[in-house]
Amino acid sequence: MTLTTPAPPAATGPGPPTPPVPSRRGDHRLRYAVVALVLIGAFTFLLVKGIGSALDFYLPADQAVAQEASLGSRTVNLEGVVAPGSIRPTPSGVDFVVTSGTTRLAVRNAGSPPQLFQADIPVIAVGHFSGGVFVSDQILVKHSSTYIAEHPKRVTAPNGTAR
């Protein structure tokens, strides 16, 4: 290697090297690309999140019981309606039974449930199966989209529903 040897041409192909002129247009294109990238990133995040952990937030109790063997001790959001008369406060939290279709499942929750927790409303218990019982450490109240005025003279029908 001698000093007179010209530097090998860069891998820019044939033709005279063009001076790097910073163009306004190219600058804008770059910024545009960055913005597009951020937007696509946001959507991809949503999609990956959905595919990875399923966009469904909960699993109904009847389906969960059917899949109990495959679920193992994996943490799931289990949904069911609190069976009337099944709520038993315990020293560590509360025991109750959820119904889902014809399925009944005992839930043992550690910690106090939210203030709206009561019989006959749908709840989501976050926890796992343990020997036929669902052990949870968080309860979310899944209230309905129906709004009925509280009435002081409301009577309870024979079938248990308020009219």
Place this chain on the structure above:
Amino acid sequence: MSAPLRPAPAPPVAVGLPPPRRDRPPLPSRRARAAERTVGAVALAATAVTVWLGLWVTPPDQVQGNLVRLVYLHPGVAWVALYLAFGLAAVASLLYLWPRTRSLVWDRLAAAAVEVGVVFNVCTLVSGSIWGRPTWGVWWVWDARLTSTAVLLVLFLGYLAMRRIPAEPEVRAKRSAFVALFAAVDIPIVHFSVLWWRTLHQGATVLNANLSPKIHGSMAWTLLLGFLALTLVFVWMLLVRYRIGALEDWLGGGELELALAERRAEGALPEDGSTPAEPLGVG
């Protein structure tokens, strides 16, 4: 700028303030201002009546008790953000891209709608979070409804950020229209998320599949009035923002040239060896 400006002696670069604009700013007519004020006053009155009905007149809910009173606020705010503001932005963007209706008026309208919509989107997330804590038991969950609403906010924040990239008005308008339409894809996802996936968020009370509202009596009427009041608040905010947007467009890119000329004038002042001149502006 009360300091007298001396003409600079044969400067190498152009020095001096650009001549003041002679054309008049696009100020609204007297009738337009009156209409704007009327909408604002009616919106305020409707909001006040909604608050009164919502907090004192309507009964507590059978399950939620007094927590139900957020139903007069939260869905209405979401309605404005999703369907009115972002929906309008999408329609205006389409009208801009359509060659026959292409006008920067649509671009300005879309920008104003998105800005107001972002405010309402934040209010949707905050009011929903405040409602969720006592009813569900948590401030936030990553269910489909909440996540897609948060994504919607990020998308339209991106729209606003992109508008700040310096560009010719037509270039910016075209880009913005494409970004708005891209972001608007999320609007139906948010709306149908409670049907397509199992969510902690409840389904629609009024705009449900068979369009039979699951709310009655004074609660239903207050809910309806709340929707109307928030719609009027949106219209008022949109009118104000559009008026300001028109003034901003009138000023255009002139501020940069003005600021450059001012700085050059500052540098040119003390040519007689005296102490540097007082700054022209306060900054």
